[in-house]
Amino acid sequence: xxxxxxxxxxxxxxxxxxxxxxxxTVFAAENVDWNKNVIRATGGGVAPANxxxxxxxxxxxxxxxxxxxxxxxxxYVGGVNVDSETTVDMAAVTSDIIKTRVQATIRGARIVSxxxxxxxxxxxxxxxxxxxxxxxxxxxxDRPVVVESFPEQVADVRPSKVEPRNDGGWxxxxxxxxxxxxxxxxxxxKAIGSFTGLIVDCRGLGLKPVMSPVIKNASGxxxxxxxxxxxxxxxxxxxxxxxxxxxxxxxxxxxPLIVRALDVENHGGTPVLSVADANRVLIENGVTHFLDNTxxxxxx
Numbered sequence: 001x002x003x004x005x006x007x008x009x010x011x012x013x014x015x016x017x018x019x020x021x022x023x024x025t026v027f028a029a030e031n032v033d034w035n036k037n038v039i040r041a042t043g044g045g046v047a048p049a050n051x052x053x054x055x056x057x058x059x060x061x062x063x064x065x066x067x068x069x070x071x072x073x074x075x076y077v078g079g080v081n082v083d084s085e086t087t088v089d090m091a092a093v094t095s096d097i098i099k100t101r102v103q104a105t106i107r108g109a110r111i112v113s114x115x116x117x118x119x120x121x122x123x124x125x126x127x128x129x130x131x132x133x134x135x136x137x138x139x140x141x142d143r144p145v146v147v148e149s150f151p152e153q154v155a156d157v158r159p160s161k162v163e164p165r166n167d168g169g170w171x172x173x174x175x176x177x178x179x180x181x182x183x184x185x186x187x188x189x190k191a192i193g194s195f196t197g198l199i200v201d202c203r204g205l206g207l208k209p210v211m212s213p214v215i216k217n218a219s220g221x222x223x224x225x226x227x228x229x230x231x232x233x234x235x236x237x238x239x240x241x242x243x244x245x246x247x248x249x250x251x252x253x254x255x256p257l258i259v260r261a262l263d264v265e266n267h268g269g270t271p272v273l274s275v276a277d278a279n280r281v282l283i284e285n286g287v288t289h290f291l292d293n294t295x296x297x298x299x300x
Contacts, residue, residue, distance in 0.1 A: 031076045034209045034242040037130040039076050040112075043069025046121045061122035062114070069126040073106050077128060081210040082140050084269025091140050101139035108134050130211060131238040137211055138235050144227045150282060150291065151223055159279035162192060162257070193287040196253025197295030199246075200271050202261045207300040208268035209242045215271050217278035218262060224281075224291055233294060240296035249297040256297070257284055271298065 032039050045064025047057035078089035092099035109126040116122055129135040153159065200215065212234075215224040226234050241251045249256065259281065261271040273281065285291040 031072075032080060032130075032209075035248055037238055037241075038127045039073060039080065039130065039136070040125060040127050041069045041072035041076055042123055042125040043067065043072060044117070044121055044123050058116065058122065061116075061120075062124065065114070065122045065124040066111075066126070069124050070106060070109070073109055073126060073128055077102065077106060077136060080130070080136065081208065081269060083210050083212045084208070084214070084266035088136065088140055098140055102136070105134060105136055105139045132236055135235065137238065141212060141226065141231075141235065143231045147230065148225075148227045150228050150285065151221060153279040153282045154217065154219065154221070154275050157275045157279055159283055160259075160274070160276040162280065191283045191287040193284070194255055195257040195284050195288050195290055197251065197256040197290045197297065198281060198285075199249050199252050199256045199258045199297045199299060200261050200273070201258060201299045202264055202271050203299050205261060205264045205271075205300075206268045207242075207261075207264050207271065207298060209298075209300070210269045211238065213240055213269060213271075213298070214266075215273065215278075215281075216265065217273055217275045219275055221278075223273070223278050224296070229292065229294060237294055239294050240298055242298050242300055245299065249299065252295050252297045253290070256295075257281065257290075 031041060043065040045061045045066075045068060047061040047064075051057035051060055078087065078092070080088050082088060082091055088102060092102050105128055109128045112125050112127050114122070114124040131137045212226045213224075214222050216222050224239075226239055229239065241248070243249045257280070259273055259277040262274055263272045264270060265272055281291070290296070
């Protein structure tokens with residue numbers, strides 16, 4: 001009987017944890033700016049009725065607003081995805097060290113605007129940086145033991161051909177024959193060598209932003225992850241940016257290689273490229289090193 005009760009309690013605890021994590025993720029999605037890489041919260045406060053002076057009332061309302069903003073930031077930060085499988089809250093539960101770091105990051109939030117409201121209350125907007133000095137990334141992403149080399153292209157699979165876009169950039173089209181059927185990829189495995197970055201078009205696939213994304217090929221092999229990169233660079237600038245359209249893709253530079261994702265995996269956090277497109281990305285990176293320099297943008 002006791003064993004059954006313990007199992008039932010364990011299942012209930014798991015369901016509760018997942019529900020809380022799900023709600024935190026919803027809150028985070030609405031309050032995380034993935035273009036500016038900040039988590040933002042606006043707290044509100046009112047003065048207690050027993051305030052003795054206007055100055056004291058204002059000070060107490062401000063303090064209440066800051067406390068409210070901290071509370072909201074804790075919720076939003078907890079729902080941010082470190083990777084496709086793990087939220088900040090989940091990482092903090094498994095490590096007291098991470099929990100302490102996250103709490104310190106929230107306490108270090110900066111005030112970006114504040115002021116009295118028309119009804120006599122007070123509002124304070126605060127931000128926590130996702131990357132950079134004293135950032136969330138430094139709290140939850142550990143330095144890898146070794147930096148892994150980028151993988152070689154898949155043997156016996158030709159890289160996709162590359163064609164110019166109207167605006168002077170390049171993209172990898174879906175090869176077609178004159179009758180509309182799929183065509184074989186171009187046999188040329190040479191690099192063009194002029195690409196300034198990579199744009200992975202995931203629009204319509206339900207891509208979920210994460211702090212530490214992975215790109216895989218259709219065979220399931222990762223071709224890009226934080227263990228391939230300089231850790232200090234990852235903490236300083238992040239691994240990629242997320243944009244809705246090309247106007248927000250400046251991180252990839254003036255001459256990006258654009259590839260279309262086939263799908264997204266791992267709860268929507270991992271874009272999947274065709275093996276041919278993944279080969280093209282690796283070939284071009286070997287020349288201009290845009291992956292090494294984290295010049296990556298995901299369109300979602």
